[in-house]
Amino acid sequence: MTTWLLVFLTAVQLVEAYRRRDPVLFGIGVSIANFYTLRSVILATGWEPAEPPYLFDAESSALYSAVDLLVCLWIVCILATPIGRISQETWNAAPSRSAPNEPRVTQIAVWPAALAVGAMVIWLLVSGGGFAAVQRAARIGDAEGGGTGIYLALPSILLVVALWRIRSDVISQRQPGVVGIAALLLSFFAFFLLGSRTPIVAGLLALVIGAIMRMRIRARFSARLLMILAAAAVLVPQIALWLKALRDETLATAVNAVNQAEFSKALNAIYYDGFSLVVRDSDRFVVKPSRFVFFEQSTSVIPSAIWPDKPDLSSIGKWLRQQYEPSRVNGWPVGAPGDWYLLFGVVGIPLGAILTVLAARMVLLAASKLDANVGIELAALWSLVVFKAGLDAEFFARAVVWILVPVVYILLLRKKNRVAPPALARFHRYRRAHT
Template structure:
């Protein structure tokens, strides 16, 4: 146990240092990496060391797995050290690739035109499309079951992803409204309130699709943007808001369970241990799945040899064109190795995905690639304290795209977020071009 604790302490110190550096220098990719890795790999271990729970699912672990916890921590340490080394080493070349990311419209006008159109287009598409599908299903409860449990809506999740795009752009609209009005939160104009409504409505649609994760990411993104652009958040406020968010996410999961139960007429099992219930609700158990992957890959089952990353590269193709395509999410496949009848998956973290596909070479390759991509990202959005576009888009993209690094779903996010946001930036810039000077007549 002592070596597991020492490795955990070293990993936590490294992660905290990178997170602190990211916050101090306003580097959204570093902030995102440290924050999400902390959620997925740090908090669960506190529960182990305090004796509040054991690795899940219990039938596949011994009561104490200190050697396995030590191994997982060493992999996490190697990941973060290689990633940060690559991040620093790639600095001289990073500027060559920054143009691939959505540059801001660089507006000098106080009331930019075109923002509302770019917010309403994806919002209306997502809300109206989801409303139609809910009516076709016969109600919210049945739709939630079809989406979350039965997985019967494949190919239609573009409506869910559109809500993410709408929320990010609405957050940008809200921030520029606050910036030009300089009224803060005490007095919100109708324009600002409209953007808040779009964010809430879009996240409600996300929830109807059975997704709480995007809601959490949007809340985190908004909090970080608020810190840099409206009012600084101290550590006490961060802890209080984090506890409230955890309670809200647990409540949303329970509500989702009630809705699914009403649609199926049967009660779904719950966990008797509240710490396990909290860990599954907040994705803490991804660390458990990582340990399982490190132990069994190459023994109980073969390595995936890059199949999940190939699936990720093909993920942008609509199912109407390529109906046989496999999901890039490794979690469902991984869980079926142990429980063949279960549809929902066990995500194995980004490190786990690279390991299951390529072994320890995957840890090195994935961390090195992630460091390079993160450096390009932070260089592209450098100066976010002075530019609301860089603040909102840079922070939101980092939170939504990086789960501790570049993962199997990264290519899909390029098509669903980066390309539409690049178009939005172009449209807003086009709508706010200065009028050409009139030629004087004789």
């Protein structure tokens, strides 16, 4: 029963996000559906066992019901928090004539980022000993806290400006250009080289969510667009499965093919299992992570080469797994609801949800002010790779790589080319017309 209540509330969040024209809330809903709702259905139907199987038994249904209700509470608190809901005019469906040089900035923004990412990829391949060696080193270094996440900053910039270029091409030419698509594919390759699949899937989903939100803004449905969205609903999970199989083969792991037992792992849908362990065993843990872990994790993006004496800052997922398997370095993530529940108990669920909505409004405002034409895609991308299911312990570290660095890059280009942000340019036009 609780499984279907969770399915219902997840659907309500997605519908409400669509009604509000809110891509961040929609992206968070997609992550909740992937991390918790889908896994709850899989476990309820007996399609796959819980992970790891030796920590769960056949009598875990009451535990799953408790986890379902906590996630339901998380969703309800997010939907019930009225902090800074966006207005009907936040997104401008028409092309923005923000400033004379804005198209020029859009055109040139891709090239420095693409050259930097290309140089980084070549350097890693040459110095690292090949594709498989680089990917293995990146995965192990990230798991051991080596700070390899800093290398994701360059591909993240390229992915953001590639989406910006693609959207600009669609506005001006009614179709994406070759440069934008090539930049997008280059960023995908760089992410995969660094052992990261999530940004690839998130980049594709950001385009899909952007299309969904723009259908709502224009109040017009296209049969062709609906067919594209239906195809995306089938193809995106398949791409995630294929990428995991390819990465497993590259890393020479024990997995030879993606089968039924690997479905949830391929979609990163086992947050539910880690959350279940937290709910069941939180009272048994002698030492828990510090409640300041939200701020401590923000330093995890600094490489050990720059900060040799950097303290060992284990993520909550890594800490959780080492409570059961002390020798392992890969973690069992629990997601934002699990982080807040572990550190603050049940009261942490509404507290974390409120802070999630507050942070989401700030990100939504930043995306719309940066460029209303591509803000929907940017907000959707940031919700999928920065927020995921909400504001968790690693939120600030991801925000530095995915929001701060790309925004600073775009603002510097605008300043150099004397381009005002769209909102400021519209204000100046209004003032000139009425004075």
